Amino acid sequence: MNLDDMVMISIDDHVVEPADIFEKYFPKSLMDQAPRLTAHPRNPNVQAWLFQDTVVGSSGLNAVVSWPKSEWGMDPTGYAEMRPGVYDMDMRVRDMDANGTLAATLFATFPGFAGTHLASLPDKKLSLAACKAFNDWVVGEVPNAHPGRFIPLGIIPFFDVDESVKEIQRLAAMGCRSISIPETPYGVGEGYPDFKSGYWDPIFKACVDNNIVLSLHIGGGINLVKRPEGFNIDDMLMLTPLISTIAATDIMLSGAFRKFPTLKVAMSEGGVGWVAPWLDRLERHIVNQSWTGASFLPDGKTPTDVWRKNFLACYITEPSGLNNRDHLGIDTIAWECDYPHSDSTWPNSPEVLKTELDRAQCTDEEIDKITFGNAARFFDWDPFAHIPREQATVGALRARATDHDISETSKTEYRRRYELTNS
Amino acid sequence: MNLDDMVMISIDDHVVEPADIFEKYFPKSLMDQAPRLTAHPRNPNVQAWLFQDTVVGSSGLNAVVSWPKSEWGMDPTGYAEMRPGVYDMDMRVRDMDANGTLAATLFATFPGFAGTHLASLPDKKLSLAACKAFNDWVVGEVPNAHPGRFIPLGIIPFFDVDESVKEIQRLAAMGCRSISIPETPYGVGEGYPDFKSGYWDPIFKACVDNNIVLSLHIGGGINLVKRPEGFNIDDMLMLTPLISTIAATDIMLSGAFRKFPTLKVAMSEGGVGWVAPWLDRLERHIVNQSWTGASFLPDGKTPTDVWRKNFLACYITEPSGLNNRDHLGIDTIAWECDYPHSDSTWPNSPEVLKTELDRAQCTDEEIDKITFGNAARFFDWDPFAHIPREQATVGALRARATDHDISETSKTEYRRRYELTNS
Numbered sequence: 001m002n003l004d005d006m007v008m009i010s011i012d013d014h015v016v017e018p019a020d021i022f023e024k025y026f027p028k029s030l031m032d033q034a035p036r037l038t039a040h041p042r043n044p045n046v047q048a049w050l051f052q053d054t055v056v057g058s059s060g061l062n063a064v065v066s067w068p069k070s071e072w073g074m075d076p077t078g079y080a081e082m083r084p085g086v087y088d089m090d091m092r093v094r095d096m097d098a099n100g101t102l103a104a105t106l107f108a109t110f111p112g113f114a115g116t117h118l119a120s121l122p123d124k125k126l127s128l129a130a131c132k133a134f135n136d137w138v139v140g141e142v143p144n145a146h147p148g149r150f151i152p153l154g155i156i157p158f159f160d161v162d163e164s165v166k167e168i169q170r171l172a173a174m175g176c177r178s179i180s181i182p183e184t185p186y187g188v189g190e191g192y193p194d195f196k197s198g199y200w201d202p203i204f205k206a207c208v209d210n211n212i213v214l215s216l217h218i219g220g221g222i223n224l225v226k227r228p229e230g231f232n233i234d235d236m237l238m239l240t241p242l243i244s245t246i247a248a249t250d251i252m253l254s255g256a257f258r259k260f261p262t263l264k265v266a267m268s269e270g271g272v273g274w275v276a277p278w279l280d281r282l283e284r285h286i287v288n289q290s291w292t293g294a295s296f297l298p299d300g301k302t303p304t305d306v307w308r309k310n311f312l313a314c315y316i317t318e319p320s321g322l323n324n325r326d327h328l329g330i331d332t333i334a335w336e337c338d339y340p341h342s343d344s345t346w347p348n349s350p351e352v353l354k355t356e357l358d359r360a361q362c363t364d365e366e367i368d369k370i371t372f373g374n375a376a377r378f379f380d381w382d383p384f385a386h387i388p389r390e391q392a393t394v395g396a397l398r399a400r401a402t403d404h405d406i407s408e409t410s411k412t413e414y415r416r417r418y419e420l421t422n423s
Numbered sequence: 424m425n426l427d428d429m430v431m432i433s434i435d436d437h438v439v440e441p442a443d444i445f446e447k448y449f450p451k452s453l454m455d456q457a458p459r460l461t462a463h464p465r466n467p468n469v470q471a472w473l474f475q476d477t478v479v480g481s482s483g484l485n486a487v488v489s490w491p492k493s494e495w496g497m498d499p500t501g502y503a504e505m506r507p508g509v510y511d512m513d514m515r516v517r518d519m520d521a522n523g524t525l526a527a528t529l530f531a532t533f534p535g536f537a538g539t540h541l542a543s544l545p546d547k548k549l550s551l552a553a554c555k556a557f558n559d560w561v562v563g564e565v566p567n568a569h570p571g572r573f574i575p576l577g578i579i580p581f582f583d584v585d586e587s588v589k590e591i592q593r594l595a596a597m598g599c600r601s602i603s604i605p606e607t608p609y610g611v612g613e614g615y616p617d618f619k620s621g622y623w624d625p626i627f628k629a630c631v632d633n634n635i636v637l638s639l640h641i642g643g644g645i646n647l648v649k650r651p652e653g654f655n656i657d658d659m660l661m662l663t664p665l666i667s668t669i670a671a672t673d674i675m676l677s678g679a680f681r682k683f684p685t686l687k688v689a690m691s692e693g694g695v696g697w698v699a700p701w702l703d704r705l706e707r708h709i710v711n712q713s714w715t716g717a718s719f720l721p722d723g724k725t726p727t728d729v730w731r732k733n734f735l736a737c738y739i740t741e742p743s744g745l746n747n748r749d750h751l752g753i754d755t756i757a758w759e760c761d762y763p764h765s766d767s768t769w770p771n772s773p774e775v776l777k778t779e780l781d782r783a784q785c786t787d788e789e790i791d792k793i794t795f796g797n798a799a800r801f802f803d804w805d806p807f808a809h810i811p812r813e814q815a816t817v818g819a820l821r822a823r824a825t826d827h828d829i830s831e832t833s834k835t836e837y838r839r840r841y842e843l844t845n846s
Contacts, residue, residue, distance in 0.1 A: 186651035228609035228617035273700025276743035
């Protein structure tokens, strides 16, 4: 397969919420208490969201796309400094075209990847309203404004199980394909019940009943791993993927797949290399450590059976990741872009991806599965419903974006352009 | 290669200290304060060590070898219930023969795999004496009593850096090849300084100067990973291998290999599958996240260079583990037995190992490297100094043990035999 003939779907991209979503979607009766933008306490030149007396901004490292590396870092950043595609979905689609990305899911920023920030705030009625407002935008507005370009993924008010079930039903009716929930709920705030507690069962049931995929994105769970004093950002960046192993172990051992044999779980951003040793250990565990009497598997199923039926792993770039694809099952591996975060390969994703697919000697059939087919099947989302395949390829999308500037651009230059546009 | 022609060295076996080692090796002037055996507070029928007013016993799960699985568990156990090879080194050698194991390292039990229990006690003079007494036995006595069967591995009084350096020098003079240190020192007790603190530098220097390998065995580090309330033993057993990734990241990012380019680190019991994705991420990290200014590598070296020169991974059974051997470097992978712990493949290690080597289509040269060559080179220990290769093979060793009973045996039967022998 030629690079230009690939079709690419990312099941893990991120969005910084545009400034007006709460004006548009927060309940009118509560508008005076809606999240609003304010000057960031650590840098008055950039914005942060003020909601329920708590201020939270955007870390620069989560919006680095197209910045020179000398400007990367954890300092807060704001709209003026960001590449517009980070928060402006018209520009996002142009950036996706330039990268050959047909479609993507959008994980939240201000609410938390899985709504954890909203869950941490005291007034749950307001947090529920903010959750729904975000969903109205990210599931209700964006995918419909750009047909065939976004796989709808929402968040839930997981601090309230009944409201979560209602929101899943509401989201499903809007065409939503997945919800993001905390990968390790017992690490959120004061600690929510874990997956085996029963707390999540009505949520799992609602997902199964409505054919909604659970997305477990690594993030806050890293706080569960105690680090030494004075550890640095390198340490955190290297260890964060471990959370996928922890989260997958949690949900596997919880018995969720015994109770809900059709529950689907996408592991976001943890990569793919961890899966084979984890399955090896789990397969041996149930035989070798049979004394524990663990009964978390559906009757007659092995851990590998469950992995192949109920899980999808995704990776950004991982040269060795595909060498164990027969061990995992080729149908369980998907690509992701992670735009606009620091791990992203944008705007060279097709080149990075194709080099690794070729190095692993993937067949055309395997390439199609990894780059889009597995994600489309798992999320039950037709990639060609709005855009026929010949217009959905890397080559076709990039041909539409030849005039689109993807060069390295400094924060100062972005600010200059922003002020020109918004003055 | 035929199974019987393999040579097998395990760089991760364990020993339960025999009852008399402190009588033999604790300083006479302090003998009234030496560790002594007492009834276990949770089960008066088994022993525990009493030292500095603290009682610690042996978990059954760390002595399961040859027990029926129905008797496995975390309950404490004692000499009478254990297979004699667990604590009696004459019998251990017979068990090694029966498993085709030419040689093994012995990690401590009562002192802690890395001496962490001794470090946790208040009287450091007594803890130092116990550390030296254990080393006198495990390094001074056992390998000399059974030439060519044990690769000498000691512990150090890491709570005192000066004494640790002296002990490393003393151990080296005794022929010691490796010391076991805590894999995540900041998780030990109230927390010792981590590898980048400088605290460990004199210890690292002494190892380099004396050609001693650091062994980082996973264990106590699991306490760094916060688990939800009511988590079970399956959870712990599945997640413990993650500690190898954490420990390897710690020591790699610490700059230890920049300061001590010939420092050698054996990662014990973490398996091998985690290494390829970890190296992938680290290789990308130093390029993609260059903004952090991390400078932990020796000049001109990549993370993979450092891995291949300075590390050895080992695995027990891991069917997918060898698929990425070219990515890691074939010279960085070793086998381990983990006798007498629950993860061990004894007495079928040759069969399990050979099946996986064949499945991965390893050449004879690769098999020799994995089963003994890499360990021998890395630990700079000549496997055939005392026993020529033709007498060191699985077939030759097993031929000496055809009369040795390796059948499943209950605790009750072991107790019956023990009481017969010791009455």
